[in-house]
Amino acid sequence: MKSKMLRPLILNLVTWSLVLLISFPLLWMIVTSLKPQTELFRIPPTWVPETVTFEHYWRLLTETPFLTFFRNSVVLATSTTIFVVGLGTLGAYSLVRFRFRGRETLAMLVLFTYLLPSVVLIIPLYLMMVNLGISNTLFSLILAHTTFALPYALWLLRSFMEGIPDDLENAALVDGASRLGAFKDVIFPQLLPGIISTALFTFILSWNEYLYALVLVNSESVAPLTTGVMTMLISAFNIEWSLLMAASVMMSVPLIVVFAFLQSYLTSGFGAGGVKG
Amino acid sequence: MANVSFTNVRKSFGDFTALESLDLEIHDGEFVALLGPSGCGKSTTLRMLAGLEFPTSGDISIGGRVVNDLAPGKRDIAMVFQSYALYPHMTVGENIAYPLKKRGLKKPERDEAVRRAAELLQLEPLLNRKPKQLSGGQQQRVALGRALVREPRVFLLDEPLSNLDAKLRSYMRAELIELHRRLGKTMVYVTHDQLEAMTMADRIVVMHGGRVQQFDTPDAVYNRPANRFVAGFIGTPPMNQIEGTVQGATFVVNSHRQPIKREAFAASLVDGPAVMGVRPEFVGIHDSGDGLPATVRLAENTGHETIVTLELPDGARIMSRVEAGRKLSVGQPVILRFDPAGIHLFEATENGARLNLDIPVAATLSQSA
Ligand SMILES: Nc1ncnc2c1ncn2[C@@H]1O[C@H](COP(=O)(O)OP(=O)(O)O)[C@@H](O)[C@H]1O
Ligand SMILES: [Mg+2]
Numbered sequence: 001m002k003s004k005m006l007r008p009l010i011l012n013l014v015t016w017s018l019v020l021l022i023s024f025p026l027l028w029m030i031v032t033s034l035k036p037q038t039e040l041f042r043i044p045p046t047w048v049p050e051t052v053t054f055e056h057y058w059r060l061l062t063e064t065p066f067l068t069f070f071r072n073s074v075v076l077a078t079s080t081t082i083f084v085v086g087l088g089t090l091g092a093y094s095l096v097r098f099r100f101r102g103r104e105t106l107a108m109l110v111l112f113t114y115l116l117p118s119v120v121l122i123i124p125l126y127l128m129m130v131n132l133g134i135s136n137t138l139f140s141l142i143l144a145h146t147t148f149a150l151p152y153a154l155w156l157l158r159s160f161m162e163g164i165p166d167d168l169e170n171a172a173l174v175d176g177a178s179r180l181g182a183f184k185d186v187i188f189p190q191l192l193p194g195i196i197s198t199a200l201f202t203f204i205l206s207w208n209e210y211l212y213a214l215v216l217v218n219s220e221s222v223a224p225l226t227t228g229v230m231t232m233l234i235s236a237f238n239i240e241w242s243l244l245m246a247a248s249v250m251m252s253v254p255l256i257v258v259f260a261f262l263q264s265y266l267t268s269g270f271g272a273g274g275v276k277g
Numbered sequence: 278m279a280n281v282s283f284t285n286v287r288k289s290f291g292d293f294t295a296l297e298s299l300d301l302e303i304h305d306g307e308f309v310a311l312l313g314p315s316g317c318g319k320s321t322t323l324r325m326l327a328g329l330e331f332p333t334s335g336d337i338s339i340g341g342r343v344v345n346d347l348a349p350g351k352r353d354i355a356m357v358f359q360s361y362a363l364y365p366h367m368t369v370g371e372n373i374a375y376p377l378k379k380r381g382l383k384k385p386e387r388d389e390a391v392r393r394a395a396e397l398l399q400l401e402p403l404l405n406r407k408p409k410q411l412s413g414g415q416q417q418r419v420a421l422g423r424a425l426v427r428e429p430r431v432f433l434l435d436e437p438l439s440n441l442d443a444k445l446r447s448y449m450r451a452e453l454i455e456l457h458r459r460l461g462k463t464m465v466y467v468t469h470d471q472l473e474a475m476t477m478a479d480r481i482v483v484m485h486g487g488r489v490q491q492f493d494t495p496d497a498v499y500n501r502p503a504n505r506f507v508a509g510f511i512g513t514p515p516m517n518q519i520e521g522t523v524q525g526a527t528f529v530v531n532s533h534r535q536p537i538k539r540e541a542f543a544a545s546l547v548d549g550p551a552v553m554g555v556r557p558e559f560v561g562i563h564d565s566g567d568g569l570p571a572t573v574r575l576a577e578n579t580g581h582e583t584i585v586t587l588e589l590p591d592g593a594r595i596m597s598r599v600e601a602g603r604k605l606s607v608g609q610p611v612i613l614r615f616d617p618a619g620i621h622l623f624e625a626t627e628n629g630a631r632l633n634l635d636i637p638v639a640a641t642l643s644q645s646a
Contacts, residue, residue: 165362167358168362168365170324170327170329170349170358171356171358171364171423172364172375173328173329173349173350174328174329174349174354174355175350175379176350176376176379176380177350178350181379185364185375186364189366190365
């Protein structure tokens with residue numbers, strides 16, 4: 001009788017301490033971004049700001065290239081997502097629907113490239129960009145992000161595609177549709193949840209990516225948020241904590257919004273990835 | 278005219294030959310069933326006719342025109358899939374209208390055609406539902422509706438009833454027969470269920486191991502099976518096959534001498550090993566007298582008949598069909614006598630050909646198409 005009461009209590013306690021532990025940095029980030037400079041390093045720290053101020057946000061938006069970084073990040077993540085989902089959908093379709101020699105080997109090979117650590121690829125990729133004459137451009141970064149996001153997207157979309165029965169497409173073909181028509185009318189609507197979750201994964205990956213951006217791009221006008229904000233606010237002598245926290249909050253907002261609306265697709269993506277190996 | 282012909286069609290998947298040298302001539306308006314055990318190549322045959330698979334060699338034609346290189350949508354066929362393959366994101370109405378839309382019909386014409394099809398299949402109250410909200414039987418009717426809305430020249434059906442329960446299946450059998458009578462279109466129907474093939478088809482293609490074993494009327498397939506496979510596949514229970522030896526005017530099995538009329542069999546029947554085929558209804562069970570001694574192993578009374586399993590001294594099993602309520606106990610020794618009218622002889626090889634010379638009178642039954 002006693003243990004029956006105790007069990008849920010302990011479970012709840014554990015769960016909530018975990019939630020608190022994980023969310024503490026986020027909460028502290030928000031709190032810090034709202035404190036005036038004078039309150040920042042006070043000991044003991046104030047858990048709730050005595051005076052709430054938006055001056056750091058204002059400074060960030062008016063006095064720094066934050067908005068340029070933000071725009072770059074949006075362009076970067078959006079373009080990468082479009083490339084990856086477009087190529088991934090076509091690739092997954094042919095991997096699933098067409099029988100050709102070496103089909104399975106090809107799929108495994110693609111997965112293998114996903115397993116390679118990105119640092120291994122980064123220098124060759126940089127040299128290629130230089131040779132192509134597109135180094136230090138946003139486009140080079142889009143290409144780079146596409147190369148590392150595509151393998152996983154392909155596998156994710158492949159497992160979604162495998163869930164769509166062949167006969168659905170066959171029925172459309174018999175009913176008079178062309179292959180492209182059958183794809184548009186029948187496959188695409190069935191694949192849409194898969195496409196959305198793949199797009200989300202890709203967008204988040206590209207939005208948060210740091211290493212490639214650091215190596216491939218070094219001018220302020222084309223830097224995305226991750227590297228732009230860091231190099232701007234962190235120097236060897238000083239870290240602008242208030243601004244950094246304000247920037248971090250604003251960087252997280254798009255992801256939080258996206259997540260709030262499309263959460264169910266994201267979790268279904270996690271499921272689909274595990275269906276087949 | 279929508280006759281369908283397969284001329285010397287072969288189909289391999291890599292090294293595996295699914296169909297070897299298929300020759301079929303299906304008449305306009307005929308209801309033909311492709312019947313055989315799972316994996317014998319029925320679906321492959323149908324899918325080649327639909328244009329979803331391509332023959333490795335040979336020609337397929339519809340209405341006298343070779344369609345080998347024609348896309349499925351250009352063959353003027355409609356197909357009902359075993360899984361129904363209804364488009365999950367479209368309503369019932371949109372599903373049925375889809376083939377018309379793909380052929381460029383205007384909305385008012387589409388609506389009218391959908392309405393007619395829905396009326397025929399009693400789908401009117403369901404037109405705005407999604408396939409997921411329908412029962413199996415209703416989904417089946419939607420799949421039929423989508424097939425017949427366009428009035429194609431040939432209907433292809435791949436095990437359309439296999440996902441329904443027994444009661445609904447027998448109801449839909451009657452519906453399909455009625456539909457075929459009303460539309461008068463050529464139908465090619467794949468099934469592994471001999472009851473469906475026997476009751477619905479004008480003619481049956483019995484397939485096995487990638488080959489056509491026999492292509493004939495249900496009556497002929499039952500009464501004059503071309504070989505041992507057909508004899509052993511058609512009928513529940515199927516034809517008994519008893520190994521023995523032909524000696525002059527007798528077939529000898531376990532020292533029992535069954536008289537045979539040599540003139541009723543092909544000249545290729547020579548003295549030596551052969552297989553005698555007898556349907557269970559021609560196996561009489563007696564208490565004494567002349568005949569083949571056997572032991573009763575099982576007597577199953579179905580209410581209108583009794584199916585008896587018997588064992589010969591050498592361990593071979595024989596099935597007999599006798600009247601309901603016949604008293605037989607397990608282990609009881611009996612004497613079997615075969616009705617001479619029901620005796621078939623086959624070559625002793627694994628799928629030996631039947632050697633009976635059939636009396637022409639029976640042919641009047643076979644040409645109903
Ligand atoms: N796409 C394919 N690739 C390889 N083998 C296949 C393919 N389709 C069918 N087969 C093989 O061909 C044979 C006939 O298949 P099918 O026509 O589907 O048989 P069924 O008579 O049960 O409908 C089976 O042995 C099957 O495994
Ligand atoms: Mg099949």
